[in-house]
Amino acid sequence: MKAAFESLSLKWLASRMPPEPSHRLSHGNIFIFPGVFGVFYLVMTLCLFLLAINYQNNLLLFLSQFLISLILIALFSAYKNVAGMLLTAYEVKPVFAGENSYLEIRIEENDKPLHGQIEIKWYGDKNRHMLDLEMEKKLHHLPFPTASRGFHRLPRVTVTCSWPLGLIKCWTHLDFGHKLLVYPAQKAEQILLAEWHSENGKGRKNQSGTDDFYALYPWQAGESLSRVAWKRVAKGDDWLNKVFTEQQATSGYLDIDSVSNLDTETALSVLCWQIVQLSAAGSEYGLKLGNVIIPPSVGPAHRSTCLKALALYQRGDAL
Amino acid sequence: MMAPSLPVAGNRDSLLISLFFLVLSLSLFGQIHLWVLLLCICAAVVRICLYSGLYNHMPGRRMVNLLALLAGVALVTTSNNVDFLRVMVNLLLMASSLKLMLLSKRRDFFQLFICGIFLLACGFIFYQSLGRTLFCAAMFIVLLFILFSAHNPSAGFAFRRNKSAILMLQALPIALMLFVFMPRIPPLWKMPEGKSTETGLTDKITPGDIANLAQSEDLAFSATFTTALPAQQSRYWRAMTLEYFDGKSWSASETRLYAQVQLQQMRREFYPAVSGEALRYEVVTEPTQKTWLYALDTAVPDSAASGQALWQGWNYQLSALQPVYSRFAYQVASYPQTQRVSSNLALDKAINTQVPERGNPQTREWVNSLRQQHPWDNDFAVALMDYFADEGFEYTLTPPAMLVDPVDRFMFDAKVGFCAHYASAMSYAFRLAGIPARVVSGYQGGTPINDNTINVYQYDAHAWVEALIDGYWRTFDPTTVVAPSRILEGFEHAARFSNEMQGEHPLNGINQWQVFEYFRILNARMDYLWNRWVLGFDNNDQTDVFKRLLGDISTLKMSILSFGLFALTALLLTLYFVPSWRRKAISKHQKRYLTTIESIEKQFNIRRDNRSPRQFYEHYKAIFPPRLSQALLALTQEYEAIEYGGHSQGVEKINQRCRLVYQALRDTYPRSRC
Known part of the structure; x- marks a missing residue:
């Protein structure tokens, strides 16, 4: 019942407020109604009115009428405060599953200064975040917890303001239309670079200058400290073992088939971790995911391509 | 930062509302039990200590609950011979002071606000004199100011004062209109009587x-x-x-x-x-x-x-x-x-x-x-x-x-x-x-x-x-x-x-004393006017107002009047909230820039029209003497930096550049008044 109502209201919201990277608040997207406090206030005013007519007390009567007028004024002031406010959300950076992604929302005033505080939260979420509109910098990073890899559509953002007296609540559910790419969670595990079968003979030229180790895998208690990659530890990374080999394959493919003893998700996590490590070490690597083959390369763009491929592997929602 | 919680120490609004309750309880001195008054004073002292940081442990919830139980028992035992209304006032005041001790959430704050208004209103049942009403009005204004402050935690005092005053002044005409024109309703049911005050007459x-x-x-x-x-x-x-x-x-x-x-x-x-x-x-x-x-x-x-x-x-x-x-x-x-x-x-x-x-x-x-x-x-x-x-x-x-x-x-x-x-x-x-x-x-x-x-x-x-x-x-x-x-x-x-x-x-x-006698009579007259026209304004007076406005009362005229009132309210609201007639506010640096440009315009008999600062400079730089030209360029750059570069705190610099422009003007044309 509740779910049905929710989906119905989301559908209605989608037709009324389509996704947009920035929204200007106006009568088209502001909802306004007395908040909980406002309802109590109205009940109290009604009680005072009843007392006033039963005791035929003019002062009480005037007080109750004043309270009613005040909430009317508060209604218009509340609307006027938020109307014209411009909310813009920026593209979100991809994150690894389990980490928080942050949606950066910037608030700009139209032609008059904004007052009071606004409450920002994800639609249907309990965690509320306050932002003071009197502050110089009206910027908020709204955290979005992630659980699984793939593309996620960010839910609507609910923005609420109850200025000036807290009696009237103005709120809106904005859809900024952003999609969040979530990479698989990283799992540290040894993985072998499959040998690079050069097809056009160009590959080996780039080998000069690469490190003389074969791979990195997590250090475990009891192993020799001499092989720990101290440079990386000093940078604050996990403790890693440098594994050296006789025949140095300094470049190659990361292949999902080479970790076929693991289930797909774990395998992807392991590949993900390796890509991050190799990329940080500046090594050249490629990626093989069944049909998808990304030829070896270096650099942040290559890293993103590989991670994205991992995130979307066997996912219907690939875009 | 979670929404509903308030900081404890140094929270201005919590302190203000506890002082409000202190004054309110003192003003109800004759109507409440002495121990309720003491409880209120205690609560205020607790808040003052918490505010100043003398003591920074909130009283425990368990302790306050125990106190509430004791106070409840005390209220039951001491209220044998007291009428319903006074019991209610005592109860509300007691609950409010206990809440004050625990006040840490925004929600508590609103509950206290509601209780405060209700207690102020109950005061009107006991006392209705002119002086008392003025006191209550002042208390009400303070309470609204506190509520407004709670919603503007980082705004300055002047803004909070002015804006809350504006809200109340906007509400006042509507309330007055309702008071004069809204039909009076006879009592719906018999209220528990307040014990009749000491009178010279008994039955x-x-x-x-x-x-x-x-x-x-x-x-x-x-x-x-x-x-x-x-x-x-x-x-x-x-x-x-x-x-x-x-x-x-x-x-x-x-x-x-x-x-x-x-x-x-x-x-x-x-x-x-x-x-x-x-x-x-x-x-x-x-x-x-x-x-x-x-x-x-x-x-x-x-x-x-x-x-x-x-x-x-x-x-x-x-x-x-x-x-x-x-x-x-x-x-x-x-x-x-x-x-x-x-x-x-x-x-x-x-x-x-x-x-x-x-x-x-x-x-x-x-x-x-x-x-x-x-x-x-x-x-x-x-x-x-x-x-x-x-x-x-x-x-x-x-x-x-x-x-x-x-x-x-x-x-x-x-x-x-x-x-x-x-x-x-x-x-x-x-x-x-x-x-x-x-x-x-x-x-x-x-x-x-x-x-x-x-x-x-x-x-x-x-x-x-x-x-x-x-x-x-x-x-x-x-x-x-x-x-x-x-x-x-x-x-x-x-x-x-x-x-x-x-x-x-x-x-x-x-x-x-003649003077005293004079004031006594003056006071009696004011009281009479207050009693007659405010406290005693009833159905008949209302009918008189209608008659004076409409001549005689017919259904048609009454409906026109009530429609007119709606229209008047709508007009008032339009006046308050449609800002089209208001001049667009310009910021300090814009103002400063414009006055400086105006001086140059006068001096050279030129017009900026709707050129941008940069265009203005480019257009006229040939006719300016080199020093002025330099100074104006500096001003223009600074202005652009603020306007488009998002530099804040630039008013000082603008002022400085403007001074240079004036200096250049003065040096070149010593007789001009700049």
Whole structure:
């Protein structure tokens, strides 16, 4: 019942407020109604009115009428405060599953200064975040917890303001239309670079200058400290073992088939971790995911391509 | 940062609201238990300590719950004899102070706000004077300011003050319009009565018990005459007739009350046959929680509205159909020369010759012998008055208590007392002689505050006698022969000049100061206006306003009026909130830039029109001397940096650049006034 109502209201919201990277608040997207406090206030005013007519007390009567007028004024002031406010959300950076992604929302005033505080939260979420509109910098990073890899559509953002007296609540559910790419969670595990079968003979030229180790895998208690990659530890990374080999394959493919003893998700996590490590070490690597083959390369763009491929592997929602 | 929590130490709004509750509880001093007041003070001290950081542990929830339990028990045990309204006020104040100790969430803050408004409003049920209302209004403004502050935690004081004032000022006209024009609704149900305050009048008089008459200076009612003021000694304001005597006390007769209820149901009102000249006036009564009303002698309602709200009893007594909970205004005409015929001779006789079977034997014996000497009713009445005049009776407000056979004690032993003693004794004597008689209680005299208004205070309360002689009710006031000054010059005067009152009466001595007297009268007049036009503004006044506006009242006109009110409200709101007519605000640096450019324009007789600063500079740089050109370029760059680069804090720099431009102007053209 509740779910049905929710989906119905989301559908209605989608037709009324389509996704947009920035929204200007106006009568088209502001909802306004007395908040909980406002309802109590109205009940109290009604009680005072009843007392006033039963005791035929003019002062009480005037007080109750004043309270009613005040909430009317508060209604218009509340609307006027938020109307014209411009909310813009920026593209979100991809994150690894389990980490928080942050949606950066910037608030700009139209032609008059904004007052009071606004409450920002994800639609249907309990965690509320306050932002003071009197502050110089009206910027908020709204955290979005992630659980699984793939593309996620960010839910609507609910923005609420109850200025000036807290009696009237103005709120809106904005859809900024952003999609969040979530990479698989990283799992540290040894993985072998499959040998690079050069097809056009160009590959080996780039080998000069690469490190003389074969791979990195997590250090475990009891192993020799001499092989720990101290440079990386000093940078604050996990403790890693440098594994050296006789025949140095300094470049190659990361292949999902080479970790076929693991289930797909774990395998992807392991590949993900390796890509991050190799990329940080500046090594050249490629990626093989069944049909998808990304030829070896270096650099942040290559890293993103590989991670994205991992995130979307066997996912219907690939875009 | 989570939404609903407030910081504890240094939280301005929590401190303010606790101070508000402290002042509020002190202002309700007379209405609340002392321990509730102490609890409020404790809560305020806790908040002050928390605010200043002297102590930074909030009282534990468990501890406060325990305290709440104790306070609840205390409230139940101490509220045995207290009316509902006061119990509620105590309870609310108690709950608020406990909440204050725990205040840490935004939600708590709003709960306190609601309680605060409710308590302020309850104050209006207890006190309605002008001064008190101003105090409450100030408190209300402070409370709203606190609420507004809580929603603007980082705004400056000036902004919070101005903006909350604007909100209230915007609401005020709408509220006033509602107050004047919204139809008044009669009470929906009977409220638990507040214990009626000390008045000079009660519906039961027991002269023997009262050893010291309470003298209250409170106003009982005001009367504004459209005809000449009657003389002091003939101002007998009847309030009720006491027709049942049990040997000690006089009270309303059960038979009379029963008959009245039946007659009211049958809508059989009594219409007295009046004659002679009329005195026309309007009475504004203070709330009494009772139905009795005040009028001189024989009175009839003098307006259609009063005719509907008032009931003329068969004992020549006006009363209100609803208990008077708030100030109530009614118009009456009195006919002092009317001979009051008994409305129902058989009933009047039956009720008013009742005496208890035994008691007061001396009086019985004495009346028997006096009656034998004076078989005619008139002669008997004269003989009674003579007895009070000749036998050394004295008027005092502090008579000895007379508990057994009070009439005997009074008539033959003590021979001192106040009006109730005399009226009671005389009525009893009449009844023993077989002449129907009753005690009338009401007010006598009153103090004129201007040419046509009389204020009657509680200390003007009086009791006198009516006897049915030859089919007419005749008034006798035995107090006149004992203490003529009480009647001729008013209670205040009599009290001030009687020896026993010296130094006791609050008005003593002060009145000799002319200035004080002036202010006292001014104050009384203001109070009258306040009572009449604010507190007493009722249905009839509202109808008068409508009539004045519309000529006469018809359904069509009334609907046009109510539509007009809606339109007016909408217009007001439009005026407040549609900003099109308001000039767009420009910021400081823009203003500074524009004035500087204006000086250059004047000097060179050029126009910027709608060129941008950069275009303006490019366009005219050729005609400027090099120094000015440089300075203007610097200014233009700085202006662009602020405007488009988002640099804030640039006003100082703009000022500096502007100064350079002015300097360049001055140096090149020394005679120009820049």
